[in-house]
Amino acid sequence: MSAFFTQLISILTRAIASWMPFLYGSTGETLTEKSGHLNLGIPGIMCVGASSGCIAIAIYGNAAGGLDAGSPFLCLLLSLLASFLGGVLMGLIYCFLTVTLRSNQNVTGLALTTLGTGVSTYMISKVQNADFVPANKFFTYSLRSAIGQNAVTDSWFGELFLSHGFMIYLAVIIALIAAWVLKKTRVGLNLRAVGENPATADAAGVNVSRYKYLFTCLGSGIAALGGLCYIMDNLNGNWEYSIAEIGWLSIALVIFTLWRPNLGILGSVVFGGLRILGNSNFIRGVDKSVMQMLPYLVTILVLVIVSMRNRKENQPPAHLGQNYFREER
Amino acid sequence: MSDTTAPKKSETREPLFHIAKREEIVWWKAWLIRAAAIIASLAACAAISRFLGGIDPSSFFRSMLSGAFGTTRRIWKLFYELAILLCISLAVTPAFKMRFWNIGAEGQALIGGLATAACMYYFGGRIPTPLLFVVMIAASILAGMIWAVIPAVFKAFWNTNETLFTLMMNYVAIQLVTFMINFWVTSGSGTLPPMSEYALPTIGNAWILNIIVISVLTVAVYIYLRFSKHGYELSVVGESENTALYVGINVKKVIIRTMLLSGALCGVTGLLLVGGTDHTISASTVGGRGFTAIMVSWLGRFNPIFMVLTSFLLAFLGAGANQISNDYKMNGSISDIITAVILFFVIGCEFFIQYRIAFRKHGKEEK
Numbered sequence: 001m002s003a004f005f006t007q008l009i010s011i012l013t014r015a016i017a018s019w020m021p022f023l024y025g026s027t028g029e030t031l032t033e034k035s036g037h038l039n040l041g042i043p044g045i046m047c048v049g050a051s052s053g054c055i056a057i058a059i060y061g062n063a064a065g066g067l068d069a070g071s072p073f074l075c076l077l078l079s080l081l082a083s084f085l086g087g088v089l090m091g092l093i094y095c096f097l098t099v100t101l102r103s104n105q106n107v108t109g110l111a112l113t114t115l116g117t118g119v120s121t122y123m124i125s126k127v128q129n130a131d132f133v134p135a136n137k138f139f140t141y142s143l144r145s146a147i148g149q150n151a152v153t154d155s156w157f158g159e160l161f162l163s164h165g166f167m168i169y170l171a172v173i174i175a176l177i178a179a180w181v182l183k184k185t186r187v188g189l190n191l192r193a194v195g196e197n198p199a200t201a202d203a204a205g206v207n208v209s210r211y212k213y214l215f216t217c218l219g220s221g222i223a224a225l226g227g228l229c230y231i232m233d234n235l236n237g238n239w240e241y242s243i244a245e246i247g248w249l250s251i252a253l254v255i256f257t258l259w260r261p262n263l264g265i266l267g268s269v270v271f272g273g274l275r276i277l278g279n280s281n282f283i284r285g286v287d288k289s290v291m292q293m294l295p296y297l298v299t300i301l302v303l304v305i306v307s308m309r310n311r312k313e314n315q316p317p318a319h320l321g322q323n324y325f326r327e328e329r
Numbered sequence: 330m331s332d333t334t335a336p337k338k339s340e341t342r343e344p345l346f347h348i349a350k351r352e353e354i355v356w357w358k359a360w361l362i363r364a365a366a367i368i369a370s371l372a373a374c375a376a377i378s379r380f381l382g383g384i385d386p387s388s389f390f391r392s393m394l395s396g397a398f399g400t401t402r403r404i405w406k407l408f409y410e411l412a413i414l415l416c417i418s419l420a421v422t423p424a425f426k427m428r429f430w431n432i433g434a435e436g437q438a439l440i441g442g443l444a445t446a447a448c449m450y451y452f453g454g455r456i457p458t459p460l461l462f463v464v465m466i467a468a469s470i471l472a473g474m475i476w477a478v479i480p481a482v483f484k485a486f487w488n489t490n491e492t493l494f495t496l497m498m499n500y501v502a503i504q505l506v507t508f509m510i511n512f513w514v515t516s517g518s519g520t521l522p523p524m525s526e527y528a529l530p531t532i533g534n535a536w537i538l539n540i541i542v543i544s545v546l547t548v549a550v551y552i553y554l555r556f557s558k559h560g561y562e563l564s565v566v567g568e569s570e571n572t573a574l575y576v577g578i579n580v581k582k583v584i585i586r587t588m589l590l591s592g593a594l595c596g597v598t599g600l601l602l603v604g605g606t607d608h609t610i611s612a613s614t615v616g617g618r619g620f621t622a623i624m625v626s627w628l629g630r631f632n633p634i635f636m637v638l639t640s641f642l643l644a645f646l647g648a649g650a651n652q653i654s655n656d657y658k659m660n661g662s663i664s665d666i667i668t669a670v671i672l673f674f675v676i677g678c679e680f681f682i683q684y685r686i687a688f689r690k691h692g693k694e695e696k
Contacts (some may be wrong), residue, residue, distance in 0.1 A: 038492060040432075097673065101680035106432055106492065107627050110620050111672040118665025122381060125662065248500065255493050287511055293504035296497045303497070307489035316490050321430065327350060 009156045011276055012269070017164055019272025021233060023171040024226030025250025026268065027178050027261045028087075031219035033254060034182060035212045036195040036319040037098060040109025042223050043247025044116020045090045049224025050231045050243055051120035052086030053079045058131035072138045076166075079135070079232075080225065087224025090116060091217035099212045102323040117244055139232040140165040167229040172265055174222060179262035191215055195317030198324035208324055226250065252299040258306060258314045271295050346688045359682045363675065367642070370674030374667045381666070382657050389653065396652020397645045409536035409606075410644040411637075412543040413598065417618050418625035418636050419543075419550045420473075420594030423587045425623075426554065426631045428567040429484065433495025435619025436502030437476045437592050439612075441599025443506050444472035446521065446610040449603075450513060453527035461527060465604055473596020474589050476502065481588030485581040499619065503612045510611065523608040529601075539601045546594070551633040553590075563587050595619075628675055646671055 025042055032039045039045075056079045057067070064070030094112050097103045143162040182188040193201040194211045202208050227243050249271065257267040274294045306314045375386040384392075397407050417434050424431040448465045456464070476498060483489035510521050532538050554560040566573045566583050573580050598618075603610050625643055629636030650664030657663065 040496075093673070097677055101677050102684070103676045103679060104627050106430060107624050107672075107676055110623060111669050111676065114665050114672070115669030118662045118669060122659070122662035122666065125659075248496075251493075252497060252500075255490075255497075287508050289504045289507040289511065293501050293508075296500045296504070300494060300497045300501070303494055304483055304487070304489055307483065307487040310487070316493070320490070321492060325348075325350070 015272035019268045020168045020171050021226050021229035022250045023268040025223045026253035026264045027175045028219035028223030029254045032216045034195045035215040038321045041112025043244035044113035045220045046227030046247045047116045047120035047243045048086045049083040050227030051123040053083035053228035054132040056082030057135045058127040067134050083228040084221040087221040088217045091220025095213045165233045175261040256299045366674045366678030370671040392653045392656045393649030397648040412540045414640040416543045417598045418622040422626045424591045427563040430492040433498045436499035437473045437595035438598040438615045439502045440476045441469040441473040441596030442603040444468040445600045445603040449524045449527045469600035470593045470596040474592040477588045477592025481585045485584040521609045525608045528608045529604045
């Protein structure tokens, strides 16, 4: 096998591992945006998701008398649940303000990001890294380590697809389910109607507020898992404060993938690849910051091309960013 | 309803309350609601910080006030912060009034700052200082305009979503600044040493010049929005694009013109930050003010005079909350939480200004 091929596989593997977590963010944000709400609080929600997941691990570890004494399965389940609920709670705050009180979505989202970073910093300062970092091995336990070494797991296939922790696969599954729900089910149809034209949906008997609440909260919960995934799978349990920046890229990913979670699976690998290239010396002589600019530039390019071609199925939801009030026309 | 039969009548349940849009609200009532929201939010914050950090309410408020007004220096800093925040909020306001959600003020101001820094770096000492100032001013305004007009052109001609476009432009600007710093600073330290010898002149102390410039700008923007033909046109476009088309306003022209103005003002903010106070540039020179400005402008109902009040509120909050996190060693978390909670209250209270809640009237509907 040529050296180039080996390097390519290694970059692709790292791209999957480093960016798949943010598939959660973009899937969640897609569901939210399909209901007509641009949630700029995603970075804050991901922070809260990460910290509440970590806190749950720490609490469970203390209650069970050490993480190794308890059951890994229960530990993971609690952590995922806590992370999801943390996200849903943040989503509820956002929904109450934008759906019920009809506040400006951009302003509310930005305030939510401020709240999220603050809350997560506070929460994480209350526990020791040592309480949750050991749980990292549960998160990165891969099929390859389960099966052991053989011809398949050692090949490029094994490295590319079998060497990841379970959260990577969960991200793909959630994205596929979301894509199916949006495209094929009645619920998805109603949701898209709410985002495109809430007045029509309302007239057709769809409960607009219920859909907005449900999918914004669900989306926030899914995005929150992305924060946990980032901390546990990627940074090996070391708390880092750069999740917020990652959240913005998740929002970019939504545009890049034209509001389609199934495209998001590929899109996230592309973003991941760009990021890995940005941090490595794969292309010599090009400054890191230029490479880190690429995901945003590519997103802008997609946004522009899509609006120029003006194909109806590729546009943002028509009522994105606008609140719905029945008596207003 | 009158011809429905009796058992059916009991089935049509009237909800406990319903929401209706207010026709108009007396100005003092609106401000009373806002004041009540701020007081309620402060109470909530005191309760939260008691719960999280064991800070008792009286020292909470003392700490907050001392952070904002404790020393002369702090008061100057508060007013300086108010002025800068106001400047960048003034920049986004014309666009917002047109319902063009420019959330790229952070990037536009940063690019303005970058242009200023570039002029200081390349021309400092090579051309006479007064000429340098002219070049700096022109370059920063031009840079801000370019950064703002790109999304505007795409919005005008192809209806590209401006919120997402301007958001992405922020991060491109941030990376561009990082790139230029790496390009200029060959030592690899990643920080550009201050070029104070080419800084804008100071009057009294480092902050007064900025404050004067911004006061003038506030009045100018107020007049522009309130009394000029341009201001009228952009508010018509904001209220209803179809109406604007019908009365013969060139919507594309208005969008591009307004964003040029918006970008120019952002460029001025960058100029004041880099040329006036920092004398250097980093990726965090604007420091999130571009996002805070969105709240300032929206809370001030896009009125430059009200925005003086709202930017005071946010500058005060920032200073006070910072002081609390310093005093109680809360690593910044408490200041973020406090700021967000107060904002939620203030954002939420607008609902009660725009809508009224009518409760079900018992027995009166049925005749």
